[in-house]
Amino acid sequence: MDKKDVHKPLHVQVAEKVIEALRAGTAPWQIPWDSAGMPLLMPYNFQSGNRYKGINALSLLMAGREDPRWMTYRQAEESGMQVRKGEKSMLIQFVKTSDERTRRDASGKVMHDELGKPIKETRELPHAIVRNAYVFNAAQIEGMPKLEREKPWNCNRKVETFLCSFCFFPSDGLPGLFGSVIVQC
Numbered sequence: 001m002d003k004k005d006v007h008k009p010l011h012v013q014v015a016e017k018v019i020e021a022l023r024a025g026t027a028p029w030q031i032p033w034d035s036a037g038m039p040l041l042m043p044y045n046f047q048s049g050n051r052y053k054g055i056n057a058l059s060l061l062m063a064g065r066e067d068p069r070w071m072t073y074r075q076a077e078e079s080g081m082q083v084r085k086g087e088k089s090m091l092i093q094f095v096k097t098s099d100e101r102t103r104r105d106a107s108g109k110v111m112h113d114e115l116g117k118p119i120k121e122t123r124e125l126p127h128a129i130v131r132n133a134y135v136f137n138a139a140q141i142e143g144m145p146k147l148e149r150e151k152p153w154n155c156n157r158k159v160e161t162f163l164c165s166f167c168f169f170p171s172d173g174l175p176g177l178f179g180s181v182i183v184q185c
Helices: 009-024 052-064 072-078 154-167
Strands: 067-072 092-101 120-137 176-179 182-183
Touching: 009 092, 052 092, 067 072, 067 176, 072 120
Parallel strands: none
Antiparallel strands: 067 120, 092 120, 176 182
16 A cells, blocks of 8 residues: 555445556456456455455555455464565444344343354444454465465356257257357357
């Protein structure tokens, strides 16, 4: 993250990057059908396995990293890894709009359901709580296991095989019909 962007809200930073990428024709979601490289993988937290959503996902995609794994400095340390000196983090935000609590009776005792589990209730917060976090990409972290990449697949062959497996072959030798599309199998 640039120092000039530190005081800009995350949504403004991301919007500016999206506009810049669209003008340059380099938006990260524009992947050719016959891509020889790695397919687009949504960014996720390496430690928890949770995928980033919304503006966080878009922001991390806009970083242009090939590796979809991200984690905080503390998560890297807890996992026995180290962020390389001088690496720059990416801002993400967590927005909390509701709170889950254990239901209690008038005397303050925890209420339980038929199975003996505490009953949880969700209440809307009067104001959203926004927390900032800073994450690093796996490529910026020493000790990160290598990303296992799937082999690129031949999309044309797979699609043709799939379509041909559903073709209707009339006895008159005409091409098979798949819905309103004529398929030559």
